[in-house]
Amino acid sequence: xxxxxxxxQFGLTKAFACNYLAQQQERLIVITNSELLNDENxxxxxxxGFRRSGDQVxxxxxxxxxxxxxxxxxxxxFKPSKSQKRIIATNKDLSLQLSHEAKPEYFDLYKRYxxxxxxxxxMFPANKEQYQGFIFSSKISQLFIEIYLEDKLVSVAVCDSLxxxxxxxxxxxxxxxxxxxxxxxxxxxxxxICQLLSKDLLYxxxxxxxxxxxxxxxxxxxHQRLNNDxxxxxxx
Numbered sequence: 297x298x299x300x301x302x303x304x305q306f307g308l309t310k311a312f313a314c315n316y317l318a319q320q321q322e323r324l325i326v327i328t329n330s331e332l333l334n335d336e337n338x339x340x341x342x343x344x345g346f347r348r349s350g351d352q353v354x355x356x357x358x359x360x361x362x363x364x365x366x367x368x369x370x371x372x373x374f375k376p377s378k379s380q381k382r383i384i385a386t387n388k389d390l391s392l393q394l395s396h397e398a399k400p401e402y403f404d405l406y407k408r409y410x411x412x413x414x415x416x417x418x419m420f421p422a423n424k425e426q427y428q429g430f431i432f433s434s435k436i437s438q439l440f441i442e443i444y445l446e447d448k449l450v451s452v453a454v455c456d457s458l459x460x461x462x463x464x465x466x467x468x469x470x471x472x473x474x475x476x477x478x479x480x481x482x483x484x485x486x487x488x489i490c491q492l493l494s495k496d497l498l499y500x501x502x503x504x505x506x507x508x509x510x511x512x513x514x515x516x517x518x519h520q521r522l523n524n525d526x527x528x529x530x531x532x
Contacts, residue, residue, distance in 0.1 A: 384481070406431075407423075
């Protein structure tokens with residue numbers, strides 16, 4: 297059995313303005329030797345509250361705030377709500393394909409999404425260097441969930457494919473189809489794919505109850521949140 301987890305080294309960033317909560321300062325614990333990453337030890341890091349951006353793995357370590365909570369779904373227990381069933385019905389005309397390789401046409405969809413939906417965010421305006429540095433990892437296996445309307449690619453959900461879990465990294469979609477709730481629909485599809493692949497968990501990143509852009513994840517129930525290094529189940 298690999299003991300790579302024994303060799304990770306950690307650093308602490310300086311405080312900087314939080315991207316999610318106004319007036320808050322953010323600090324991160326980061327892994328400084330990410331060359332040791334692989335699917336198995338990244339799954340262990342996820343279970344300890346870490347997450348990745350590109351090949352950088354981090355978790356919040358804020359002195360005055362603990363609003364970011366890691367959230368994951370035990371997929372065999374998931375039951376769609378009434379609103380989620382409506383989203384499924386609305387998108388019954390869409391088809392889905394899986395790819396283990398990114399395709400060139402992803403970037404155009406990503407750019408249109410960022411430049412329309414997230415003009416107030418740190419990723420605006422989108423460019424290829426930022427896209428490559430954020431989405432892709434040279435160490436972790438990835439799965440790309442493509443959603444099509446007829447023959448047109450309208451959404452891509454980027455996941456890390458780990459031994460017993462998928463980790464939802466990012467979803468981008470055609471901004472002209474916002475009424476379809478493709479972001480929420482893609483989470484439902486990721487749950488279904490976890491079930492098909494016999495994976496127990498879907499990691500959704502950080503839930504921030506006070507942030508409107510980050511509190512949708514709690515709508516998927518039941519879920520678990522990491523609290524004081526323990527995963528606590530909740531249906532709230």
